[in-house]
Amino acid sequence: MKTTVATVSLLTLLAVACKPSEAPPEAAADVAIAQQLAAAALTEAAAQEAAELVRSLSLVAGPRLAGSAGDARAVAWAEAKLRELGFENVRAEPVTVPHWERGAESGEILTPYPQPLHLTALGGSVATPPGGLVAEVLRVASLDELLALPADAARGRIVFVDRVMERKRDGSGYGPVVAARGRGASEAAKRGAVGFVMRSAATGNHRFPHTGAMRYEEGVPKIPAAALAVPDADLLADAIALGKPVSMRLTLETRWLPDAMSANVIGEIRGRERPDEIVLLGAHLDSWDLGTGALDDGAGVAIVISAARQVAALPQRPRRTIRVVLFANEEFGLSGGREYARVHADELDRHVLATEADFGDGKVWRFESKVAPEALAKMDRLATLLAPLGITVGSDPAGGGADLGPLAVGRVPLVDLSQDGTTYFDYHHTADDTFDKIDPASLAQNVAAYAITAWFAAEDPEGFGRAPGE
Amino acid sequence: MKTTVATVSLLTLLAVACKPSEAPPEAAADVAIAQQLAAAALTEAAAQEAAELVRSLSLVAGPRLAGSAGDARAVAWAEAKLRELGFENVRAEPVTVPHWERGAESGEILTPYPQPLHLTALGGSVATPPGGLVAEVLRVASLDELLALPADAARGRIVFVDRVMERKRDGSGYGPVVAARGRGASEAAKRGAVGFVMRSAATGNHRFPHTGAMRYEEGVPKIPAAALAVPDADLLADAIALGKPVSMRLTLETRWLPDAMSANVIGEIRGRERPDEIVLLGAHLDSWDLGTGALDDGAGVAIVISAARQVAALPQRPRRTIRVVLFANEEFGLSGGREYARVHADELDRHVLATEADFGDGKVWRFESKVAPEALAKMDRLATLLAPLGITVGSDPAGGGADLGPLAVGRVPLVDLSQDGTTYFDYHHTADDTFDKIDPASLAQNVAAYAITAWFAAEDPEGFGRAPGE
Numbered sequence: 048m049k050t051t052v053a054t055v056s057l058l059t060l061l062a063v064a065c066k067p068s069e070a071p072p073e074a075a076a077d078v079a080i081a082q083q084l085a086a087a088a089l090t091e092a093a094a095q096e097a098a099e100l101v102r103s104l105s106l107v108a109g110p111r112l113a114g115s116a117g118d119a120r121a122v123a124w125a126e127a128k129l130r131e132l133g134f135e136n137v138r139a140e141p142v143t144v145p146h147w148e149r150g151a152e153s154g155e156i157l158t159p160y161p162q163p164l165h166l167t168a169l170g171g172s173v174a175t176p177p178g179g180l181v182a183e184v185l186r187v188a189s190l191d192e193l194l195a196l197p198a199d200a201a202r203g204r205i206v207f208v209d210r211v212m213e214r215k216r217d218g219s220g221y222g223p224v225v226a227a228r229g230r231g232a233s234e235a236a237k238r239g240a241v242g243f244v245m246r247s248a249a250t251g252n253h254r255f256p257h258t259g260a261m262r263y264e265e266g267v268p269k270i271p272a273a274a275l276a277v278p279d280a281d282l283l284a285d286a287i288a289l290g291k292p293v294s295m296r297l298t299l300e301t302r303w304l305p306d307a308m309s310a311n312v313i314g315e316i317r318g319r320e321r322p323d324e325i326v327l328l329g330a331h332l333d334s335w336d337l338g339t340g341a342l343d344d345g346a347g348v349a350i351v352i353s354a355a356r357q358v359a360a361l362p363q364r365p366r367r368t369i370r371v372v373l374f375a376n377e378e379f380g381l382s383g384g385r386e387y388a389r390v391h392a393d394e395l396d397r398h399v400l401a402t403e404a405d406f407g408d409g410k411v412w413r414f415e416s417k418v419a420p421e422a423l424a425k426m427d428r429l430a431t432l433l434a435p436l437g438i439t440v441g442s443d444p445a446g447g448g449a450d451l452g453p454l455a456v457g458r459v460p461l462v463d464l465s466q467d468g469t470t471y472f473d474y475h476h477t478a479d480d481t482f483d484k485i486d487p488a489s490l491a492q493n494v495a496a497y498a499i500t501a502w503f504a505a506e507d508p509e510g511f512g513r514a515p516g517e
Numbered sequence: 518m519k520t521t522v523a524t525v526s527l528l529t530l531l532a533v534a535c536k537p538s539e540a541p542p543e544a545a546a547d548v549a550i551a552q553q554l555a556a557a558a559l560t561e562a563a564a565q566e567a568a569e570l571v572r573s574l575s576l577v578a579g580p581r582l583a584g585s586a587g588d589a590r591a592v593a594w595a596e597a598k599l600r601e602l603g604f605e606n607v608r609a610e611p612v613t614v615p616h617w618e619r620g621a622e623s624g625e626i627l628t629p630y631p632q633p634l635h636l637t638a639l640g641g642s643v644a645t646p647p648g649g650l651v652a653e654v655l656r657v658a659s660l661d662e663l664l665a666l667p668a669d670a671a672r673g674r675i676v677f678v679d680r681v682m683e684r685k686r687d688g689s690g691y692g693p694v695v696a697a698r699g700r701g702a703s704e705a706a707k708r709g710a711v712g713f714v715m716r717s718a719a720t721g722n723h724r725f726p727h728t729g730a731m732r733y734e735e736g737v738p739k740i741p742a743a744a745l746a747v748p749d750a751d752l753l754a755d756a757i758a759l760g761k762p763v764s765m766r767l768t769l770e771t772r773w774l775p776d777a778m779s780a781n782v783i784g785e786i787r788g789r790e791r792p793d794e795i796v797l798l799g800a801h802l803d804s805w806d807l808g809t810g811a812l813d814d815g816a817g818v819a820i821v822i823s824a825a826r827q828v829a830a831l832p833q834r835p836r837r838t839i840r841v842v843l844f845a846n847e848e849f850g851l852s853g854g855r856e857y858a859r860v861h862a863d864e865l866d867r868h869v870l871a872t873e874a875d876f877g878d879g880k881v882w883r884f885e886s887k888v889a890p891e892a893l894a895k896m897d898r899l900a901t902l903l904a905p906l907g908i909t910v911g912s913d914p915a916g917g918g919a920d921l922g923p924l925a926v927g928r929v930p931l932v933d934l935s936q937d938g939t940t941y942f943d944y945h946h947t948a949d950d951t952f953d954k955i956d957p958a959s960l961a962q963n964v965a966a967y968a969i970t971a972w973f974a975a976e977d978p979e980g981f982g983r984a985p986g987e
């Protein structure tokens with residue numbers, strides 16, 4: 048949805064000026080229910096209950112990279128938990144996932160001044176030779192600087208892309224640095240490099256390397272690829288700045304295993320009138336292997352489960368079905384999102400709206416949508432219901448979340464409830480993504496926003512048409 | 518020094534009310550020089566220069582546990598740096614140090630829900646058997662709770678002391694939790710335990726275990742001992758709270774090597790009138806092995822070197838000698854402090870004042886002293902000179918710092934410039950103690966305080982007598 052500036056201003060005014068009791072008479076009912084949902088979600092008890100879901104998943108499944116034992120525990124946990132909480136049609140829909148294991152890993156500066164480096168393999172990296180790879184380091188300030196190097200400029204070197212990520216509320220500092228994670232190794236290899244390291248795609252300066260998926264370009268030699276913790280990228284850069292050759296050792300014992308089975312775990316709050324029409328609330332069940340995936344995406348799992356429960360607790364079920372989908376393997380190739388779109392292709396036209404929570408536990412601060420033009424006014428109305436939570440309207444069409452990308456084929460209408468990501472990339476894809484980072488109050492505000500959105504979409508008489516094509 | 522409340526109030530009034538230009542005529546000279554020292558230390562350039570000392574030590578020596586290659590590099594770095602900066606009588610006085618190596622280490626919860634634990638051996642711990650030690654975990658809330666257990670209550674278990682440290686500006690949360698680090702393993706072993714783990718003596722909740730020295734009681738079986746990162750102590754406690762038996766594996770490959778040689782590195786700014794009388798500025802050169810020792814104690818090294826340089830840059834040398842002592846092996850047994858007191862026993866009566874910087878880079882907020890009663894008025898005067906830096910007077914006698922403890926035999930007068938330790942124990946003895954944590958502006962305030970103190974003590978005509986005995 049492209050909301051005009053005038054619309055934004057009007058909504059802002061409404062949000063600021065209109066107490067719910069002053070809303071126009073025809074709107075009293077939805078305001079009352081939105082208030083009720085928010086009040087219920089924001090109680091101390093509800094906040095703790097949502098947080099306990101994250102604690103439980105982080106403890107029982109723990110790290111849960113696709114195909115791992117933790118991933119299987121997560122699937123079992125999710126099925127059992129959804130049943131225990133009263134969801135209907137609970138099932139685990141099988142998803143084939145890639146299976147990559149990290150193994151042991153280490154790094155060190157060898158010359159001129161030896162010391163260990165904290166680093167971690169990028170997801171999908173090949174291993175180094177046994178005993179590690181030793182080479183001189185060639186630093187470039189960015190992927191662009193690497194791309195500008197002539198052929199053979201990195202012959203025999205470990206290329207080090209040393210770009211600093213900017214801290215932003217909307218996480219927009221991520222894009223410019225993460226390109227090197229995806230392509231950097233192959234681009235370095237094309238120029239003769241034998242290894243690739245990068246400053247982690249990370250804000251903050253704690254000594255955790257941040258992993259994440261990388262990919263090899265076909266026909267280019269596969270070289271080992273790792274991310275350095277921010278302080279270690281500093282160390283390496285400082286060593287290089289002394290002007291003497293700097294050599295390092297990189298040891299990765301990664302391995303690829305045969306594909307494994309995982310599952311999208313699904314539970315529903317069935318609609319009272321049109322149970323075959325679906326409002327989809329998504330999050331992903333898998334996590335990277337270093338932390339316990341509390342923020343990424345235990346928080347999202349807790350938010351969508353708790354939001355659906357809040358709606359289920361209303362005196363009357365909404366018209367349509369609310370379907371919680373906990374996707375398999377978002378992190379390492381979107382297997383779950385793709386499989387969901389494939390298996391549910393026949394009913395995508397009955398997916399009335401979809402939204403995903405996958406950005407930690409920061410409060411929702413912005414609402415955006417992507418619906419049929421004739422449904423924009425309804426989105427303005429939904430934004431009004433969300434405004435008391437401190438949520439303003441953004442100016443771009445919703446993206447929907449990674450797992451919802453494959454739904455584009457069905458032009459499923461989307462909503463984004465953008466979470467505050469100011470500190471998200473301090474923890475993202477690190478060992479430090481653990482339950483203690485969860486703020487129950489912030490989680491509760493998310494639950495309120497998702498509950499209002501889910502209820503509004505499930506209740507609306509006509510729905511929101513089909514999203515515009517790209 | 519026991520400063521009375523009245524004195525404190527007077528000083529506070531002076532600090533608040535007296536612009537230096539309004540000071541009594543007889544004091545104009547020392548105020549002017551204190552202002553000059555502070556102004557010079559607080560320039561951006563001087564702050565950066567001090568910070569660059571920390572960067573250099575952290576990079577060139579890196580982790581520098583007693584007896585390690587990094588320790589030897591640190592000694593060489595310090596000698597070269599002091600010479601380069603114009604210190605006189607630069608020398609490395611040999612110190613025999615214990616030599617313990619960490620080796621590989623790991624931990625994991627095995628049942629009921631397996632996942633890795635981030636932990637680190639306590640300094641001095643014996644190794645586990647090859648392949649690790651597997652046992653059920655027995656949690657106690659504190660060392661006191663462990664001490665209250667009957668004999669044999671921990672038979673075959675790994676004891677887990679789960680006490681949370683409080684965050685305090687003066688670091689006083691450390692004492693109550695660190696006792697378990699020192700004694701816990703032996704107390705657990707006396708009750709039949711086969712292993713010992715503790716919640717790190719740490720504030721904050723980043724996933725770094727905090728190491729530190731432990732000791733075995735004679736005649737008690739030596740069992741492996743480790744500290745868990747705070748989030749991992751949470752995980753273990755949460756697992757135990759589920760009510761099922763929790764077992765874990767602890768694998769430590771520590772080893773003891775023959776004693777090694779290190780050195781106290783010393784440099785002086787020689788006094789103009791009484792060069793044989795010494796004002797000692799101390800810090801320690803060694804660090805734990807996990808981080809690069811930027812805060813502990815690279816900051817202290819930079820503070821005392823920079824403070825002495827600021828005094829040396831005055832138009833006139835002070836009356837006495839300022840001696841910078843960078844002690845060997847503070848962390849793992851105070852070898853350097855003991856050896857200094859032994860070797861310099863003959864001149865301890867000519868040590869006019871001593872102070873040490875070993876609490877990170879937090880700003881100095883409190884001044885305390887321990888001098889002859891007849892010299893207390895002079896300490897009040899010194900406090901007045903420090904007040905413009907935001908330093909107030911405390912009410913306890915100075916402790917002097919760990920390396921200065923052995924000087925008590927000579928009743929050397931002491932000053933404490935207490936640093937703000939609010940965040941110090943977020944990083945203390947972890948891999949995360951790296952240069953990026955250093956705040957140059959805060960470091961510069963320290964340099965100013967130490968420079969004023971060093972100059973005042975080195976210039977004072979009579980000195981401060983001998984410190985009272987305990």
